[in-house]
Amino acid sequence: MAEMGEGGGGGGHEKGKKRAKKSSTRVDMTPMVDLAFLLLTFFVLTATFSKPKVMSMVYPAKPDPKDLTKPPKINNAITFLVTEDKLFYYTGQYYSVPTGDKPATVLEETNFGPKGVRKLLAELNKSVLIGKEGLDKQLERKEIQDSTYLRKLIDLKKERDALKVLIKTDDKATTKNFIDLVDELKIAEIGVIAPVDILASELELLKSKIK
């Protein structure tokens, strides 16, 4: 044991030739790993994976004040009144006071969840959803072309029985509430979506409902 002299190199050499130290070919990789993982963490944290998407929305054109023709009567319409995190609706025409044989409009409450508005819309827009299912199957069996499918789908959404939706918001509704509702409408394949201004009497009705 005592013979083990200077250096680790030669075992039993006695004061002979001086040899260049054999340095190991291995490099210590630890700092490099440190650096690599530091960079990795940085890029993972700064990377934005999901690029934002866009949802298109067609607003009704501003009415021309010179145009005096009455707007066409809408068949099968529903109006949503949106306020902060709450959702109300009524179907058909709005009557602030009982008119003829029609009673004054009463607001129904629903919510943004799948059991609320989604179920409601699926029920009311049944004709379109069933029609779409048929078209989907035809497309799957390659009976119709892609372009025909799209054209037929658009026609289907414009049909008389298809549900038309009006959206009215009060001054407390957030953009998230609005987008959530529009999103539900798109899920329910509704073709006619019209965000319109709220009437003063509707606002009153909404306020009395919230309290």
Next chain:
Amino acid sequence: MPKIKIPKSSPSIDMTPMVDLAFLLVTFFMLSSTLKSPEPVEVDYPTSISDHIIPKNVIMITIDKGGRVFFDISNAEARKELLANMGTKYKIKFNEEQFKKFSFMSAFGCTMQELPQYIDMESGARKAFNTKGIPLDSLNNQLKDWIFYGNIAALNTGKTNYEEAKLSGEEPEMNDFKPKFILRVDGKAVYVHAQNVINVFRDLELNNLNFVTSMEMAPL
């Protein structure tokens, strides 16, 4: 009985495969991530199931939580034309340097009167610039002018790009080159703020708008 010898393993591990892996991942993230251009405001988008990506030639209006309005237009050439038109309209003179800086700027939310000062700032200082957003009330509707002239400028550059694409032998669709209008609205912003901006668009008979949303899974 001989003792069972436990082989002495060296405490140092060969790190090479680990380095390989780490650098592979670094390279992947470096190449796949696109660096965000600095924006004057952070916006938290609402979610939707829509999967359309943001088109190329756009005019983008940002509305932050407090309802401040910011304007941005994607094309650098269109920006120069727009600034020239806006300068003539508001009788503000911009120099060459300012034109150049403006064409590379991100969204801005200052009044036309503050704009020369804002352009001259360093990009780092712009974030700290106290702004109330672009005014859009009926007495001083600067946003309307921005959108109106922005639309004209973006239409012109869109047309040139279309012609160029046509010359290079592609079969472009004119529709892809037309300017689109994008609304980046913070989910927590009151919808009335968005409605005010939308009404400005509708006054200009631009009814087809797009909301920026982050993606959400469609229900099955």
